[in-house]
Each structure stands twice: as C-alpha cells, then as structure tokens.
Amino acid sequence: MSGSDTRNQERERLDALLSAERDGGLDASEQAELDARLAGDPAAVARRAEFAAVDEALQGLAEVPLEDAALESGLAALRARTADAEPDVVRLDEWRSPWRHPAVSLAIAAAAAFFLYLAIGSPGPSNEPAAPSHIAIAPEDDLLAPELDLDDEEIAIALGYGEGASLVPGVDDADLPVIDALEVLDYMKEMSVVSDREAEGRG
Amino acid sequence: MQARDPDAQLMLAFRDGDEEALSALYRRWAGPVLRFLERMVRERATAEELMQETFVRVHGARDRYAADARFSTWLFRIARNLALNELDRSRNKSPHVSTDAPARDDDERPALTLVSGGAAVDELAHARREGSRVEAELATLPERQRTALWLAAVEGHSYAEIAEVLDASPQSVKALVHRARSTLADRMREQETDQGRAPTGEGTA
Numbered sequence: 001m002s003g004s005d006t007r008n009q010e011r012e013r014l015d016a017l018l019s020a021e022r023d024g025g026l027d028a029s030e031q032a033e034l035d036a037r038l039a040g041d042p043a044a045v046a047r048r049a050e051f052a053a054v055d056e057a058l059q060g061l062a063e064v065p066l067e068d069a070a071l072e073s074g075l076a077a078l079r080a081r082t083a084d085a086e087p088d089v090v091r092l093d094e095w096r097s098p099w100r101h102p103a104v105s106l107a108i109a110a111a112a113a114f115f116l117y118l119a120i121g122s123p124g125p126s127n128e129p130a131a132p133s134h135i136a137i138a139p140e141d142d143l144l145a146p147e148l149d150l151d152d153e154e155i156a157i158a159l160g161y162g163e164g165a166s167l168v169p170g171v172d173d174a175d176l177p178v179i180d181a182l183e184v185l186d187y188m189k190e191m192s193v194v195s196d197r198e199a200e201g202r203g
Numbered sequence: 204m205q206a207r208d209p210d211a212q213l214m215l216a217f218r219d220g221d222e223e224a225l226s227a228l229y230r231r232w233a234g235p236v237l238r239f240l241e242r243m244v245r246e247r248a249t250a251e252e253l254m255q256e257t258f259v260r261v262h263g264a265r266d267r268y269a270a271d272a273r274f275s276t277w278l279f280r281i282a283r284n285l286a287l288n289e290l291d292r293s294r295n296k297s298p299h300v301s302t303d304a305p306a307r308d309d310d311e312r313p314a315l316t317l318v319s320g321g322a323a324v325d326e327l328a329h330a331r332r333e334g335s336r337v338e339a340e341l342a343t344l345p346e347r348q349r350t351a352l353w354l355a356a357v358e359g360h361s362y363a364e365i366a367e368v369l370d371a372s373p374q375s376v377k378a379l380v381h382r383a384r385s386t387l388a389d390r391m392r393e394q395e396t397d398q399g400r401a402p403t404g405e406g407t408a
Contacts, residue, residue, distance in 0.1 A: 012385075019381035023355050025362055050388040055356045057337035057391070061242075062357045066234040075229050078255060082262040186370065 014044055018051050111188055115181035210274035218265045225265075229258055232275065235358060236282050242353055243286035244293075245342060253289060257282045276364045283350060283368060340390045347371075348383035355380045 017034040020026050026034065037044045066074075210228060217224035236257055240250035260281050268277070341349055347369055354360040354368060355376075362373040362380070369376060 015385045016377075016381045019384045020377060022384070023362065023377075023380060025377060047388070050392060051384055054337065054384055054387045054391065058341070058353065058356050061338055062235070062238045066237065071230055071233055074233055074251075074255060075226055078225075078229060078258050078262070081255070081259055085259075085263060182375065 014047060015051075018044075018048050021048075022051055022055060108185065108188055112181075112185050115185065118181065208270070208273050211270040214261075214265070214268050214274050215270055218268050225258075225262065228261070228274070232278055233258070235275075236278060239279060239350075239353060239358070240282055240286055242338075242341060242349060243283065243346070244289055249289060253282065253285050256285055260285070272367055273360075273364055275358065276360065276367050279354060279358070279360075280368045287346075336391065336394060337387065340387050343390075344383050344386060348379050348386075351376050351379040352383035352387075356384070 014034075014037060017026065017030055017037070020030065021034060038048065210231065213224040213228050217228070233254060237250055237254045240253045240257075241247060244250050244253065257278065261278065264281075341352075344352070350369060351365050354365045355362070360368075362376040365371075365376045365380075366373045369379075371379070
C-alpha cells in the first residue's frame with residue numbers, strides 16, 4: 001500500500017470519526033481515538049472546524065420558522081381537504097414482496113453480483129458503477145416501502161471484511177463504490193416493486 | 204412503542220378522534236417538513252404542495268399508525284416518498300430537464316423567502332451567501348446522502364431513525380452522512396480558496 005493510500009485511509013478514518021462525533025455516534029474507544037488525533041494533529045482540529053461550519057450552514061437554512069399566518073392558512077387548507085375523508089386503509093395489507101418471485105430474486109442477485117464485481121474488482125473513480133439515471137420511486141400509496149434487509153454483517157462481507165466482522169466508522173475510498181452499488185441495488189429493488197404492481201394492474 | 208415521544212402521543216390522540224392533535228402536529232412539523240422538501244424538490248411551490256399532501260397522508264393513515272417509531276421518522280418517510288414520486292413525474296414530463304440536477308445559478312433556485320429580519324445587513328448578507336453556497340452544494344449530493352445529512356445535521360435524527368426513512372442499515376446511514384459531510388466540507392473549502400480567502404481548514408490532513 002502506497003503512502004498516498006495510507007494518508008487517504010487516515011483522512012477517511014478521521015472524517016468518519018469527526019462526522020460520527022457530530023451526530024453523537026462514537027463509542028468510548030472511538031472517542032478516545034479521536035481525542036488522541038485531535039491532541040496531536042492541528043490539521044485534525046482544522047478539519048473538525050470545517051465539519052462544524054458545514055453543519056452550521058445547513059442549520060442556518062432551517063432556522064427560520066414559518067410565519068403563524070402561513071401555518072394557520074395551511075392548517076385551514078388541510079382541514080378543508082380532509083373534512084370528509086375516511087381513513088386510508090387500502091392496499092398496505094395487499095402488498096406482497098417481489099422477493100417472493102424466484103425470478104425476481106435471481107435477477108436482482110445477478111445484478112448484485114455484477115455491481116459488486118464492478119465495485120470490488122475495479123476500484124477507483126473511473127470504474128465506479130454508473131449512478132441510476134433517475135431516482136427510485138416508492139409506490140405512491142405505499143407509505144412504508146419494503147426493506148432491503150442488508151444487515152451490518154452482510155455489508156461487512158460485501159466490503160471484504162469477512163463473516164463476523166462489523167463495520168467501523170472509517171470507510172475507505174475503495175469501500176465507497178460498494179456503498180454506491182448497494183444503493184443501486186436498493187434502487188433496483190424499489191423499481192421491481194413498481195414493475196410488479198404495474199404487471200398486477202395490467203393483469 | 205415510542206411512549207416518550209410527545210408527537211407520537213399526539214398522533215395516537217388524533218387516531219382516537221382528537222382532531223386538535225393533528226393541528227398541533229401540523230404547527231410543530233409543517234416547517235421542518237417544508238424545509239426538508241425544499242431540499243428534495245428545490246422548488247418552493249412544489250414543496251408546499253407536497254408538505255400539505257404529507258399531512259393529508261398522515262390524516263388518511265391515522266388508523267394504521269402504530270407508534271413503533273418516532274412520529275417524525277414516519278413523517279419524513281412519507282414526505283420523502285412523495286418527493287421521489289414528484290421528481291419522477293417531473294422528469295417524465297420534461298425528459299430533457301433534470302429537476303434534481305445541481306443548479307449553481309441562484310436564479311434557478313427558489314428564493315429563501317423565510318429569512319427573518321433583525322440581523323445586521325452585512326450579517327444577513329453573509330448568512331444568505333453562506334446559505335446559498337451550502338444549499339447549492341447540498342443539491343449536488345446524491346439524494347440519499349442529502350437526505351441522510353439533512354436529517355442528521357439539521358433534524359437531529361439518529362442513524363437508526365434515518366435508516367428507517369431510507370430503508371437502509373444504520374451503518375450505511377453513518378457512511379452516507381460521513382461521505383456527504385466530507386464532500387460539503389471539501390467543496391466549501393475549495394470555494395473559499397478560489398475566492399482568495401483563508402480557508403477554515405487550511406493544512407487539513
């Protein structure tokens with residue numbers, strides 16, 4: 001592993017720790033690791049300030065409340081729209097996972113293998129799998145979209161850490177295409193739900 | 204059961220017939236949902252429509268609300284699904300225009316009409332400039348990174364809660380937030396460097 005790779009990994013690890021720190025997501029050992037980095041590395045302190053600036057700017061976008069008049073106007077409109085509405089109880093119980101179809105499962109598994117091959121076999125920005133051309137669509141009347149059911153261990157295995165491993169906060173550059181691939185899988189699964197419903201609708 | 208979530212209690216009260224409970228939820232959450240949707244669809248009028256539709260869906264789904272998660276987690280999940288549908292509809296109507304494409308031109312971005320008064324003019328201008336920059340950069344992130352970062356950094360949701368919104372694992376959310384935050388930090392530093400100002404994180408590893 002080159003010195004550049006090592007520096008990138010250290011940088012990613014620092015960023016992961018700093019990000020998790022901002023979200024209250026560090027355990028005691030990770031906090032100790034971060035404290036040690038901050039104590040001995042002025043650049044780490046500067047990076048921490050950058051992260052704080054990002055969050056501050058984001059929060060600045062959201063800090064102004066809606067005016068009372070706008071709220072009451074919207075509330076009146078909501079009451080008018082829902083005055084005679086009955087609870088929506090349709091379709092949720094009718095939903096059935098597309099994974100129950102062996103053909104769908106096989107197709108998605110094949111796609112998964114393909115994307116993981118692209119991601120793991122050819123790391124690097126120029127070989128990242130293409131992003132989906134458009135955003136995944138949740139079924140319009142399905143408030144609770146189906147779950148991907150990828151647990152931490154499955155992701156760890158996909159990232160090459162092996163069975164029994166757990167993800168650490170640090171995510172290497174080489175791991176990020178895999179995460180992208182998993183997102184693509186998520187997209188494909190959601191699209192399969194849409195296709196399934198369309199097929200049922202035609203049937 | 205999120206017994207300690209006051210919003211969940213309100214939703215349960217609404218489910219049991221207390222109409223005023225929905226009003227309380229609307230007053231509490233209309234603003235945050237609207238701001239979230241503005242980041243999703245990047246058009247104020249559409250975001251307002253989707254915000255209203257989100258609460259209509261809440262109204263319609265009241266009988267199946269189970270309070271097995273924070274109310275806001277459920278709410279943002281509904282809002283996100285509606286926004287994704289809207290983005291797809293818009294894309295299908297205008298196949299040559301990407302509605303979620305990054306727009307660095309301020310003219311393409313809806314004005315932030317909710318900025319409060321009271322700050323000094325230069326401070327307000329600075330805040331607007333910073334807000335505009337970060338908003339433009341936020342819009343360039345993949346939707347899942349954008350959503351994860353917004354819910355973590357602005358709404359204060361935990362990784363587990365965001366995972367419910369995104370249908371992902373908490374570890375995936377952690378990575379999404381980390382990646383989004385790193386990207387924004389890098390881009391804001393690059394912009395500051397380009398503008399000839401001393402970057403905040405000069406000398407970063």
